[in-house]
Every structure is written in structure tokens, then in C-alpha cells.
Amino acid sequence: MINLLPLVRNECLKIIKKKRFYVILLILVVLVPMFTYAQMRISERSREKFNSDWRLEIQQQITDNQNSLSSDRIPEEWKTYRRIFVQQLQYYLDHNVNPNEPSGVTFTREFLDNSVNLFIPLLIMAVASDLVSGERTTGTIKMLLTRPVRRWKVLLSKLVALLMFVSLIVLSVVVICYLISGLVFGYTGFNVPVFTGFQINGDTVDMSGVHAVPQWKYLLMQAGLIWFVSVVVALLAFMVSVLVRSTAASIVVMMAALIAGTILSNMASAWTSAKYLFMVNLGLTGYLAGTPAPIEGMTLPFSMAVLAIWGLVSIIISFAVFTKRDILN
Amino acid sequence: MLLEQSSGYPPAVLTVDGVRKRIGRKWIIDNVTFDVRAGEIFGFLGPNGAGKTTTIRMLVDLIRPTEGTITVCGYNVNKNPEQALQYVGSIVENPEVYTYLTGWENLQHFARMQPGVDKARIAEVVEIVRLDQRIHDKVSTYSLGMRQRLGIAQALLGRPRLLILDEPTNGLDPKGIKELREFVRKLAGEGMAVFVSSHLLSEIQLLCDRVAIISKGKVLAVGGVHELVSRNSPYVLWELAPSSQAKVLLGAHPGIRILAPDEVTLDDAVTAGMGEDSLVTVMDEALIPEMVSLMVAAGVTVRAVHKINPTLEQLFLKLTEGETID
Numbered sequence: 001m002i003n004l005l006p007l008v009r010n011e012c013l014k015i016i017k018k019k020r021f022y023v024i025l026l027i028l029v030v031l032v033p034m035f036t037y038a039q040m041r042i043s044e045r046s047r048e049k050f051n052s053d054w055r056l057e058i059q060q061q062i063t064d065n066q067n068s069l070s071s072d073r074i075p076e077e078w079k080t081y082r083r084i085f086v087q088q089l090q091y092y093l094d095h096n097v098n099p100n101e102p103s104g105v106t107f108t109r110e111f112l113d114n115s116v117n118l119f120i121p122l123l124i125m126a127v128a129s130d131l132v133s134g135e136r137t138t139g140t141i142k143m144l145l146t147r148p149v150r151r152w153k154v155l156l157s158k159l160v161a162l163l164m165f166v167s168l169i170v171l172s173v174v175v176i177c178y179l180i181s182g183l184v185f186g187y188t189g190f191n192v193p194v195f196t197g198f199q200i201n202g203d204t205v206d207m208s209g210v211h212a213v214p215q216w217k218y219l220l221m222q223a224g225l226i227w228f229v230s231v232v233v234a235l236l237a238f239m240v241s242v243l244v245r246s247t248a249a250s251i252v253v254m255m256a257a258l259i260a261g262t263i264l265s266n267m268a269s270a271w272t273s274a275k276y277l278f279m280v281n282l283g284l285t286g287y288l289a290g291t292p293a294p295i296e297g298m299t300l301p302f303s304m305a306v307l308a309i310w311g312l313v314s315i316i317i318s319f320a321v322f323t324k325r326d327i328l329n
Numbered sequence: 330m331l332l333e334q335s336s337g338y339p340p341a342v343l344t345v346d347g348v349r350k351r352i353g354r355k356w357i358i359d360n361v362t363f364d365v366r367a368g369e370i371f372g373f374l375g376p377n378g379a380g381k382t383t384t385i386r387m388l389v390d391l392i393r394p395t396e397g398t399i400t401v402c403g404y405n406v407n408k409n410p411e412q413a414l415q416y417v418g419s420i421v422e423n424p425e426v427y428t429y430l431t432g433w434e435n436l437q438h439f440a441r442m443q444p445g446v447d448k449a450r451i452a453e454v455v456e457i458v459r460l461d462q463r464i465h466d467k468v469s470t471y472s473l474g475m476r477q478r479l480g481i482a483q484a485l486l487g488r489p490r491l492l493i494l495d496e497p498t499n500g501l502d503p504k505g506i507k508e509l510r511e512f513v514r515k516l517a518g519e520g521m522a523v524f525v526s527s528h529l530l531s532e533i534q535l536l537c538d539r540v541a542i543i544s545k546g547k548v549l550a551v552g553g554v555h556e557l558v559s560r561n562s563p564y565v566l567w568e569l570a571p572s573s574q575a576k577v578l579l580g581a582h583p584g585i586r587i588l589a590p591d592e593v594t595l596d597d598a599v600t601a602g603m604g605e606d607s608l609v610t611v612m613d614e615a616l617i618p619e620m621v622s623l624m625v626a627a628g629v630t631v632r633a634v635h636k637i638n639p640t641l642e643q644l645f646l647k648l649t650e651g652e653t654i655d
Contacts, residue, residue, distance in 0.1 A: 017429050043429075148413075
């Protein structure tokens with residue numbers, strides 16, 4: 001009887017030696033400075049325009065959005081977004097808190113908000129998509145499965161290794177983001193208050209539940225939600241890699257699903273049953289910030305439940321197929 | 330099907346009993362039965378596409394048989410793979426190892442997947458396959474022969490009682506093939522059962538003690554290589570002039586049968602140099618001197634007489650009734 005630990009060690013070793021994780025770190029180290037620079041230019045420009053008075057800047061944003069509400073050319077859905085956005089900005093203004101106070105922590109928070117739908121899932125896929133299909137493409141699956149180890153143990157060891165790397169990737173994103181953006185914006189901003197708890201009803205925002213949390217706490221909540229999303233994406237990619245023999249096909253399937261999600265989020269508000277698809281539910285951090293959900297009726301618990309079910313079903317399918325299937329080539 | 334003598338032999342390490350496999354509606358393996366005993370080299374011979382690799386995959390639990398059982402050292406491979414497979418070392422098709430790891434890391438990887446394999450054992454198998462010079466290099470830099478040896482090292486790690494090699498001579502040069510042959514004999518001499526598949530008849534004939542012949546998913550014969558071969562009388566090739574007269578003489582003898590041209594199941598390489606009027610007979614070789622003096626007395630010129638030992642190829646062609654082998 002072989003216990004799980006040496007098997008997990010094998011899988012971790014393979015992920016590291018395949019240099020997948022280094023590639024992910026490299027992508028982060030190359031891309032984050034780009035975003036940091038872009039953000040720097042934005043803050044520079046607004047500083048020139050508003051003479052470093054953030055209240056003026058927020059006020060300007062509110063007026064701009066309100067003006068656009070009267071335009072006929074803007075679709076009704078967008079107007080809803082903007083109405084909600086205006087109300088939130090007003091709330092920040094009323095409480096004398098700058099939502100865009102530039103700092104390493106604020107940048108990280110915004111970066112996480114923007115990367116949860118596509119960027120982080122893509123990084124996860126880099127590891128998850130070839131975990132099983134990679135062994136089939138190279139034929140090493142035959143060596144792996146002819147050892148005296150039950151198939152479910154082999155698969156479980158891969159899954160455990162995957163979850164470890166998913167956690168590591170989420171952690172790396174946060175840390176690298178903070179470290180690099182801090183060079184420019186300063187390593188401060190942990191205690192800046194951030195408002196959360198906006199309840200959206202139709203096109204008004206219920207402010208009764210709104211409370212301020214220090215930014216570090218907000219960041220932790222975000223990271224937790226992103227970890228949850230990442231785990232579900234990892235489980236799905238894992239299932240696809242069990243089902244599909246080639247790694248390329250496995251990546252394409254997952255990419256298509258993720259990109260379909262971003263497209264659907266922008267146009268599916270009329271098709272309400274789309275809310276049961278996993279890919280429109282990935283933006284969990286949006287609920288924290290009070291961004292309206294893409295489809296009406298979606299809430300944080302709803303989205304988490306939908307994702308959890310998708311994740312659970314993927315695990316069941318992965319194990320059922322992997323332990324039964326004939327390895328024909 | 331030949332009858333097997335079952336008594337007086339070492340115990341069977343591998344028993345395959347009535348195994349069938351259906352994929353879709355097609356039975357790709359239809360009733361495969363044989364056993365492999367400790368210390369013997371067992372050949373599994375058949376043309377490409379006959380079901381050799383599918384059968385091997387069933388032996389190591391990569392494919393589940395639709396019917397029948399496969400037992401290794403008393404354990405059912407499909408029901409108790411954890412117990413059964415610890416006695417089996419195998420290379421299925423090509424020796425596919427992780428090319429981004431070193432040879433040593435590969436062996437460590439597989440060592441962690443079975444009980445009782447320590448560092449000393451890894452060093453030992455590396456020594457056995459003589460890879461010690463390059464074992465810490467990445468496998469991507471290895472030649473095919475070295476990968477083959479690494480594959481064998483991997484298969485030997487757990488001190489298996491049954492070693493399964495699928496077409497082991499593929500891609501090896503003649504020297505490598507010779508080394509492999511000696512190596513396999515040595516392992517069998519130490520009591521290991523070795524199962525070797527091949528589509529090369531000569532290979533099996535040179536290496537194996539017993540053989541199962543498979544074609545179109547069916548085992549056509551199982552038996553000792555020599556036992557199977559001795560069932561076929563040798564061919565004797567005559568080059569004579571005039572052949573018409575010789576034909577009468579040979580045909581008159583009750584122990585000699587002249588084969589019609591389409592009956593001759595000899596390799597083209599053997600018949601290539603023969604004249605148009607040569608004759609092929611099936612006869613006991615003891616009759617040759619007698620027939621030669623008879624011919625000479627009758628004024629027939631005997632240019633050449635060749636005795637061709639029966640080969641598995643002949644046997645195979647006989648069993649499969651001319652199905653092509655490649």
C-alpha cells in the first residue's frame with residue numbers, strides 16, 4: 001500500500017520541473033509593471049487636471065455619469081450601471097473617503113477586481129489543463145497507471161498538488177502585485193477605509209448595510225473569494241484535462257468557456273437562466289465592491305453555490321471517468 | 330491448438346484465462362488463454378494489429394477485459410491491481426518516461442509509487458542497465474537505446490516476478506538487440522518470467538522458450554518453440570536437370586511430397602536465387618543421400634540440395650493461411 005504523500009510529492013515535482021509555475025511568475029513579473037505604469041499615468045493626469053483634489057475628481061466623475069444618463073443613445077442596462085456607480089461615488093464623497101487613493105494596496109485591490117474573470121483563471125489553466133492530458137499526450141500515463149497504485153489515488157495526488165499550486169498562484173498574484181506597484185505608489189494603504197455591503201435593488205443602491213472596512217481586510221476577503229473562484233476553475237480545467245486527450249484541446253475548451261463567460265456577462269442580462277453557467281459567476285469580488293451583477297437575481301451566495309456545484313460535479317466526473325476508462329493509446 | 334503439458338513445470342506467474350475484449354460492437358480480442366511460468370521467456374507473436382498491445386494493456390490493467398480473468402501471482406489484475414501489479418514490471422509500447430526529468434529523477438518518481446524501493450535499489454538497477462554515466466542527465470538528451478534501458482530499469486525497480494516487454498527490439502541496433510537478448514536470458518535464469526511480444530518471428534525463435542501465436546484477436550497456438558517447430562518437417566530444395574525426370578523419381582517415394590508452387594510458404598529471400606525448374610519437397614532429411622544416389626544413377630544432374638529448417642514463419646503462415654505479416 002502506497003500512501004498519498006509520496007504521490008503528491010511526485011506531482012509537485014513534475015509541475016515544478018515542467019517550469020509551468022516559473023512561467024506564471026514570469027508572466028506576472030512582466031505584466032504587472034505594465035499595469036502599474038498605466039495606472040501611474042492615469043493618476044498623473046488626474047493630478048494635473050484636478051490639482052490633487054480628489055473631491056473635485058470624484059465630483060467630475062459623478063457629473064460626467066449623470067450627463068450621460070440623459071442621452072438616448074446609451075442602452076438602458078448601461079444606465080443602470082451608471083446610476084448605481086453615481087450613488088456609490090456620492091456615498092464615498094459624503095463620507096469624505098477617497099476610493100482611488102493611490103497606494104500599492106489600492107492598486108492590488110483594483111488589479112484583483114479586474115483579473116478575477118479572465119487573467120487569474122488563465123494562470124490557473126496553465127497548470128491545470130495539462131495535468132492529466134499531458135501525461136496522455138506523452139504516453140507517460142501508461143507508466144503511471146501500471147504501478148501498484150489505485151487509479152483514484154493517482155488522480156487524487158494530482159488534485160492535491162493542483163490545489164496547492166492554485167493557492168500558491170493566488171498568493172503570488174497578490175504579493176507580486178503589491179511589491180511591484182508599491183515601488184511606484186508606496187507600500188501603504190493598509191488602513192484606508194473601503195466601503196462594502198452595497199445592496200443593489202433594480203437601479204437603486206440600498207446603503208443601509210454599507211460599512212467601512214480597512215483595506216487590508218478587504219484585500220483578504222477578495223483574496224479568499226478569488227481563491228474560491230480559482231479552485232473551481234482549476235477543478236473544471238482538471239476535468240477537461242481528464243476527458244480530453246490532448247493538452248492543446250484541453251486549453252482551447254477552457255479558454256472558449258472563459259471567454260464565452262465574459263461575452264455573456266456583457267449581453268446576457270435578458271437571458272436570465274444563463275446565471276446558472278459557471279463562467280458568468282466568476283466575478284465574485286464584484287459583490288464586495290457593489291458592482292451590479294451581470295444578470296438580475298445573482299447574489300454572492302448564489303454565485304458561490306453555483307460555482308461549488310460546478311466544481312463538485314467536475315470532481316465526480318473526473319474520478320468516475322479516470323478510474324473506469326480504458327487507456328487505449 | 331496444441332495441448333500443453335502441465336505437470337513438472339515451475340508455477341505459473343501469469344495466467345490469462347478466456348480473455349475477450351469488445352470495443353463498440355467489435356470483439357478485438359477473442360478468447361486469449363495462456364500462462365507464463367517462472368523462469369521462462371514467453372513469446373507473444375503476431376502481425377501488427379493482431380491484438381498484441383491490447384492484450385498487454387489488459388495484463389497491466391490499462392484496459393479492462395470484457396470477459397475472462399488475468400491473474401498475476403494469484404491476484405486478479407483488475408480486481409486487486411495494488412497487489413497484482415507489484416509483481417509486474419512492464420514497458421508498454423515505447424519506453425515513455427518524463428523527458429523533462431533526469432533519468433535518476435524518473436526512477437525516483439516510479440520508486441515512490443511502489444513499496445520497498447530505496448536509493449540503493451535505484452542505484453542497483455542503474456548499474457544493471459549500465460546507465461550510470463548519464464543517469465543524472467535530462468532524459469531529453471538520451472538516445473532511443475538509452476531510453477529503452479531506462480524503461481527497463483524502471484520496470485526492474487520493484488524486483489518483479491513478471492517482466493513484460495512490448496516489442497523490445499524496436500529501434501535498437503543489432504548490437505543493442507544482442508545485448509537485450511543476453512540480458513533477458515540472464516533475468517529468466519534468475520527465475521523471472523519474461524513476456525516478450527514481437528512481430529519478428531526470428532526474434533521470438535531466437536529468444537523464447539514458449540510462444541503464443543495471435544492473429545486477429547485469437548490465439549492460434551501455444552507451445553514450446555521447438556515443439557511447435559518440430560511439427561513441421563523441413564523443406565528440401567532441389568535444383569536438378571532435367572526436372573521432369575526428377576519429379577517422377579521423387580514423387581515415387583512414399584516419404585516425399587512435392588509441393589505445388591502456390592503451396593510453398595517460404596520467405597521470398599530464400600526462394601529468390603532458385604531456378605525456374607527447382608523443386609520443393611517436404612521430406613525427412615535422412616532420405617536425402619538415398620535420393621541423391623538414385624538421381625545420379627538415373628542420369629539426373631544434381632546441382633544443389635538445400636535443407637531449410639522449419640521456422641515459425643512457416644508455421645505461422647500455415648496457421649493463418651497466408652495472412653500477411655509485416
